[in-house]
Amino acid sequence: MLSNEVSVEIEILRKHGLSLRRIAQEVGCAVNTVRRHLALGEAPSYGPRKRRSTKLEAYESYLRQRQAAAQPHWIPATVLLREIKAQGYEGGISQLRAFVRGLRPAPIEEPLVRFETSPGEQMQVDWVEFRKGADALYAFCATLGYSRASHVEFVTDMKVGTLIECHERTFAALGGVTRRILYDNMKTVVLERDASGQGQHRYHPTFLDYAKHCGFVIKLCRPYRAKTKGKVERFNGYLRRSFYVPLAAKLKQAGLSVDVVTANAEVRRWLKEVANARLHATTGAVPWQRLCQEERAQLQPLAPAWRGQIPAALPTANAAPGQPDRLAAQYPCAVPAQHPLSVYERLLQEIA
Known part of the structure; x- marks a missing residue:
């Protein structure tokens, strides 16, 4: 099929005295195509191709009726294949699937409505998983709904004691507590949704006690609906791309991996200079x-x-007499790290 531009170019080149073979080389088509175009004396017109008859054509009306009767549900192509084979269909399932796919109505996407909150009203919390196993690494991420200021804590487990400790550090870093905090279905927050009826959830007793102590209301997002806490979900991806991947790549060049001590030291600087300053x-x-x-x-x-x-919050045996019982849950990263922090800082400076 020749475009109008190519047709005009063929005619011009022919007027300049070029041979058919040379014209074909210039425009990138076959010599016979050039010859046929010059013989016609005008640009060829192309109409729609005639629809080829298929083995399925005789059963298309039946298939449309079957799917329409099944709405709002859907009949699989395998079931329809058995039905039309009983009526004499001799074709395969590939063309049947292609035809049935065209009958499925396009899904109606829900309109994206951005939900904004007033100052101090909401904070969104989520875990980000970087590594599993014996050398696990997770990040606790919290984002304020109004200002979008965020805080991150790297940890080696997602136990309830660790979750509470992360909240303590986050509240201290942000300077206060929001009235509501939004979570997904993490088991350290909610044990069973709608346990006693719609919206009556069975919360983790330890975390519920902590929430009452701090004065915030636990809110749960809809299951399988990440957009409900989209502010922290977007920050999770930003943390991975802008912070973790570059840091891991730098350490990998030196034969090291990211540990929780290094990650927490570096993320403080990143939050201050990049994430919360952008x-x-x-x-x-x-x-x-x-x-x-x-x-x-x-x-x-x-x-x-x-x-x-x-257990993690009980006073230790070495605590001084009369010392108030404070949350003593410390990161499991208290075990010796791979290398002293000064080694990582020196390596990062050298690589940079």
């Missing part, structure tokens, strides 16, 4: 400035030390 694309403001100027005054004050009865 101009946020949605709000059009710098998250940390928006937190300090507008949202922090609306946060609830920090609660006193929580004295929950979980």
